[in-house]
Amino acid sequence: MQIDEEVAKLLALKAQLGDDGKTQFVLKTPKGTRDYNPKQMAIREKVFNTIIRCFKRHGAETIDTPVFELKDFDIAGQYDAMIPDAECLKIVHEILNELDLGDFRIKVNDRRILDGMFAVCGVPDDKFRTICSTVDKLDKMSWEDVKKEMVNEKGLSEEAADQIGEYVSMQGGMDLAERLLQDHKMSQSKQACAGLSDIKLLFKYLQLFHVTDKVVFDLSLARGLDYYTGVIYEAVLTQASAVSAANEAQNCANAEESVSVGSVAGGGRYDGLVGMFDPKGRRVPCVGVSIGIERIFSIMEQKAEASPEKVRTTEVQIMVASAQKNLLEERLQLISELWNAGIKAEVMYKKNPKLLSQLQYCEEAGIPLVAILGEQELKDGVVKLRVVATREEVDISRADLISEIKRRTEA
């Protein structure tokens, strides 16, 4: 699969591992925004915040809105290149987990394994690229059709195509990399062996990161061969499906009861491509990730449409309400205390709003809590805290109110 040009590459992470002993990650987002309604914006903001929070957790540095950079430190001398690669996959895993888009897989392969595989299967050097782009169609076409294209359109021998067919049906983990290192054909390619050793190392780190549940070493992954030079990966959402038979027809060894519903992230190692950024013009090895943020937005919007839950467009935690007339000043005093304690709070601008209309507003706006003030509550030094969803009400002393609100609204 070529790098999906459709997907707005809103966030791209480049990890630059220089032989001059520098490391940096850069995340890029395109300029320009469109106009969205409040619900769409709430979803967009949630996605952005999740991604930015994740990047910051991994040491990201803001260098320009909306560009982030994960700060470099000197790693002169020996370093282990697969560590940042593993961190990129961990970042994708964290983001997709947190966004709760549904089940996903992160397919991993390596440019060198693909090239080595083509070589040992007897693909002529000058056909690597064109055969690779046919392999890349395996997620949309059956193996039979892919083979037909290789043989009939691209002039590959049937024998070579069959050998490729065997390899590209393979999926697994570290075990598969180990098996292929022993494979009588694959082991003839130095390039393939280098790639397979790196895949092994990658999986070792991924195990330490506890993310191997979602990562699959998949020899049919063939994205961006013009671009990437080492490890490549692509995250796809999967969903329970009745078409697993179709999967099996594609010779998937690990055929699952799931089907890909589209790529949402991808990346890989592209050593040398950003050599132009190195002041001395040297080749700078990089790993990167681009997040298909527009596709993620659409999926989140569809999910929100289908869900009975309302998308909240504000983050207000509590409404300060009154049960009787002439309590405007008491409401303003209380809401000021809440604002000063960092609590997101709203109050009706009417002098004497009806309690019912205040409660109805909370239900409509999805505000989870109401602090109700009345003569009795003021006399007792308490606030009636109402949980909007359950309509449960409990008196809380003014002294405990802030910690109680924080406790009840903690994410």
Add this chain to the structure above:
Amino acid sequence: MQIDEEVAKLLALKAQLGDDGKTQFVLKTPKGTRDYNPKQMAIREKVFNTIIRCFKRHGAETIDTPVFELKDFDIAGQYDAMIPDAECLKIVHEILNELDLGDFRIKVNDRRILDGMFAVCGVPDDKFRTICSTVDKLDKMSWEDVKKEMVNEKGLSEEAADQIGEYVSMQGGMDLAERLLQDHKMSQSKQACAGLSDIKLLFKYLQLFHVTDKVVFDLSLARGLDYYTGVIYEAVLTQASAVSAANEAQNCANAEESVSVGSVAGGGRYDGLVGMFDPKGRRVPCVGVSIGIERIFSIMEQKAEASPEKVRTTEVQIMVASAQKNLLEERLQLISELWNAGIKAEVMYKKNPKLLSQLQYCEEAGIPLVAILGEQELKDGVVKLRVVATREEVDISRADLISEIKRRTEA
């Protein structure tokens, strides 16, 4: 003072109080960004986050990056208009407090008080606007020069000018509004009385919000007369100054040991101006605030330059370090635990980095904590937690590590 066109009006808050019973606030930021270095971006991000956090605390709704909206609710029937005005001033107070730019004052006045004052001082109707723009120069010119301009250039009688001079030297709070309501001249103007009553009400709410320490009712404030129709306000930074004599020369009744170093926020009520937005074409009363974000950036950058403290460009809380060789896997396992717990953590990508270089990196990057793993710590099930600033080291059990890091890095 006219609305400062120099200051990029990056955030504008409009509170729309419709007679159709709707309320909404809209914050606008201009499109387009320039390129900044990581330190500038860290400062910009801090400013943005402070402002956005404040807006969200007050119920802001994102309608477009970077536009926010504070959601409307139905307030059909009677409502008290000064409440959102007071909330705007509270918002400005919170933002300037949190940004810690130095001492500030929020000057408040009312278009109707200015108009009434000009009327009772004998300014002809058709000279209101031009005389107002001369009053607006009082923060840059002495009263003598302002008077000269009024009399010599604008043809105002000396008597009228002197009467204006008396009023515009007045500063105070609710007490001043009360005094002026009794003033034999001012009380002749219905307009002025309406404005003064609203200023009284505003101060009542500001007292409930505990922000009157910074708010001054200042009759010389004359911003945006073409634009605003009611309450107007402007926040200025003040600084201890040896030129208080100059202030006194300007007839400041409440002359303080401080001098304005520039407007950083302003706004007011502009009823009717956005009538075009109302579907029925009715006049929609609004209050708004615009934050002089570019000026705030410059001030923050100057402060950062002058401060011995480094501006941090990442938010990393802890470095996972090793004291001996061959602990890469243990470091990766630990940092994965920290990431999963939401802690911002970094690790060196080298297999065997020197402890000293790991500690040096933390000092340079301003990372406050180091979690050091060694053979002994692994045996004991602990991590050596080092506080970079004090070099204090303490063993923390693995079970307590996350809560200990959170406790020590809480803002």
